[in-house]
Amino acid sequence: MDPKELAQQVIDGNRRALARAITLVESARADHREQAIILMDALKASNRVALRVGLSGTPGVGKSTFIETFGMMLIREGLKVAVLAVDPSSSRSGGSILGDKTRMELLSREPHAFIRPSPSQLELGGVARRTREAVSLCEAAGYDIILIETVGVGQSETVVSQMSDLFLLLLAPAGGDELQGVKRGIMEIADMILVNKADGDLKAAANRTCADYAGALRLIRKRSYDPEGYPKAMTVSALQDNGLTEAWTDMQTLIDWRRAHGHFDARRARQAEYWFAQEIRFGLLGQLDREPLKSMIAQLAGQVASGDITPSHAAHDVLTALREG
Ligand code: GDP
Numbered sequence: 001m002d003p004k005e006l007a008q009q010v011i012d013g014n015r016r017a018l019a020r021a022i023t024l025v026e027s028a029r030a031d032h033r034e035q036a037i038i039l040m041d042a043l044k045a046s047n048r049v050a051l052r053v054g055l056s057g058t059p060g061v062g063k064s065t066f067i068e069t070f071g072m073m074l075i076r077e078g079l080k081v082a083v084l085a086v087d088p089s090s091s092r093s094g095g096s097i098l099g100d101k102t103r104m105e106l107l108s109r110e111p112h113a114f115i116r117p118s119p120s121q122l123e124l125g126g127v128a129r130r131t132r133e134a135v136s137l138c139e140a141a142g143y144d145i146i147l148i149e150t151v152g153v154g155q156s157e158t159v160v161s162q163m164s165d166l167f168l169l170l171l172a173p174a175g176g177d178e179l180q181g182v183k184r185g186i187m188e189i190a191d192m193i194l195v196n197k198a199d200g201d202l203k204a205a206a207n208r209t210c211a212d213y214a215g216a217l218r219l220i221r222k223r224s225y226d227p228e229g230y231p232k233a234m235t236v237s238a239l240q241d242n243g244l245t246e247a248w249t250d251m252q253t254l255i256d257w258r259r260a261h262g263h264f265d266a267r268r269a270r271q272a273e274y275w276f277a278q279e280i281r282f283g284l285l286g287q288l289d290r291e292p293l294k295s296m297i298a299q300l301a302g303q304v305a306s307g308d309i310t311p312s313h314a315a316h317d318v319l320t321a322l323r324e325g
Contacts, residue, residue: 003035007042010141015114018141025133026119028126040133046140050082051255053145054164056186058152061172062196064103066238067147071107073244074145080112082138085149086131087118088156114143125282128159132275135163152186161189162274165264166251169193171213173205187213187220191231191254194247198235206235225263230254287322296321 006024009017025036057063071081083104107113119130131148138146148164150156161167169190187193193213198206213233223230232250236243258264287293300314 003039004042007039007045007140010043010137011046013142015141018114018137019116021137022116022134025137026130036133040136043136043140046142048139048142050139050143051145051251052135052139052148052163052165053251054148054150054157054160054167055170056150056152056157056160056168057170057196058172061152061170062238063149063151063170066170066194066196066236066244067149068104068107069238069241070244070248071104071113071147072110073241073248075107075110075112079144080114080142081107081110082114082116082141082143082146083107083149084116084131084134084138084146085118086128086156086160088127088151114138114141125159125278128156128163129275129278129282132163157186157189162271165258165267166191166255168251171195171209173197173202174209174212184220187216190217191226192247192250193217193231193233194243195233195235196238199237199240199242203235210235225258225261225267226254227257284322288318293318293321 001020003024006017006021010021021039024032024039027033027036055063055067067083071083074081102108104115108115116134119127135146135148148160150160152169157167167189169186169192171193173195193210195206195210195213198210210233217231217233234243234247234250236247238244255264258267288297297318300309300317303309304311304314
């Protein structure tokens with residue numbers, strides 16, 4: 001199909017067109033990439049701006065339960081919800097553990113919800129770049145909130161925060177007083193920390209954990225682009241649907257403030273620059289994996305190993321060949 005026509009169908013809210021468009025942007029084929037670029041250009045016509053919310057947490061912390069309960073709450077408010085995933089494990093396992101419809105049974109049956117698992121068989125960088133385009137597709141399709149789920153294993157949080165307006169970190173109540181080994185870098189990108197499972201026997205521990213993180217957040221930094229009291233930590237129970245309305249209110253307060261002060265648009269502008277740089281990097285790296293450079297590199301690697309040529313001379317030859325196309 002003509003990518004411009006596909007774009008129009010996406011904008012018109014056609015779910016099958018949206019699914020097809022995401023498949024197109026996920027494709028690694030060179031001709032598909034050309035079409036995807038035309039498709040993404042044509043989406044600009046929609047002028048829609050969704051709220052993009054990144055959500056991270058270790059396996060078992062309650063991400064899918066949270067998305068199910070939170071997503072259903074948003075739908076009851078009349079909003080349309082899309083769920084996407086950046087799954088760093090999918091390249092290894094060949095299957096995604098995130099964004100799986102069976103984990104969000106109610107939401108997956110909602111006509112106003114769209115759930116898409118992480119693209120598989122790609123490296124994290126590839127998954128992230130394609131998910132970013134899927135986010136824009138969902139936005140153009142009229143989804144009000146786009147939840148982008150990832151697991152808490154390093155790099156993936158950074159890339160998800162680069163495609164989110166708001167980044168949530170979901171934590172479980174800790175047994176002791178340790179900060180669960182959450183890395184400082186992740187604390188720094190979190191806009192809100194939600195301590196989940198604040199119910200039953202776990203409630204007291206959840207409150208303690210929340211107080212610990214609230215303290216840690218106060219120490220980390222004061223951001224010029226946030227109102228007083230942010231970033232904040234709060235307790236929720238995704239299972240019992242407790243605290244989610246409050247969390248949503250606080251998210252809206254933060255976003256409204258950022259919009260009013262120009263920080264919302266500024267963040268998106270910085271993200272656009274980041275993805276531009278990433279696309280160039282990945283594009284260049286991709287060229288090294290294609291002929292004729294691939295064979296040239298393999299051959300030179302042998303010569304470097306046997307000492308016939310120095311590593312820097314060999315690299316210089318490759319880069320010269322790359323430059324001369
Ligand atoms: P994910 O791996 O992060 O997606 O976690 P899941 O949503 O699959 O939840 C893992 C387990 O924690 C499941 O057994 C859930 O029922 C349970 N769980 C999730 N949210 C809560 C909660 O708010 N309270 C309690 N007590 N259990 C929860």
